[in-house]
Amino acid sequence: MTQSRAIQTTTAAALALALGTALTLGNTAVAGEGAAKEKCFGIALKGKNDCAAGPGTSCAGSSKVDYQGNAWKYVPAGTCEQTASPTSPTGQGQLAAFKAM
Template sequence: MKTQTLLQSALATAIALGAGFGSIAHAADAPAEKCYGVVKAGKNDCQTNTHACAGQAKTDSQGDSWVYLPKGACEKITGGSLTKKA
């Protein structure tokens, strides 16, 4: 009886893990867009007018620094913009 319970638990865990990894892969495949003005200092994805690459934003919510977000998410964030801010 204990062996059967153990096998059922292991199978349920394997199924749950498989479903979780499928969700992660699905999110990675979603279209992304640049979202300006919402990044924390040092957390931008890449190039702006003042620096050449990721992690170099000097201030929070810097208007020309961007981060990739799933399509449609940027406009739901206060301060988020699909275009550079001055």
């Protein structure tokens, strides 16, 4: 009990000091730590309901896509290819295998 009481008292003082300092920090001091922002704010986050129809009779919906077994024929081929190790940790081999299909 004595010990935990001691910890709590120390923490109270430390918390008061930290809170006091945090309250006096300006917004610029906080913003300086590099918040990442989206380029075109909001549009990507908008509501997605509309009443448009898709592009006709002959694309995605009319053929089955199966990822079980050997039917899958797509390889991740976007900006992931610019990363230092495109398919790590489990597999350059895996990428090659999928590409082979």
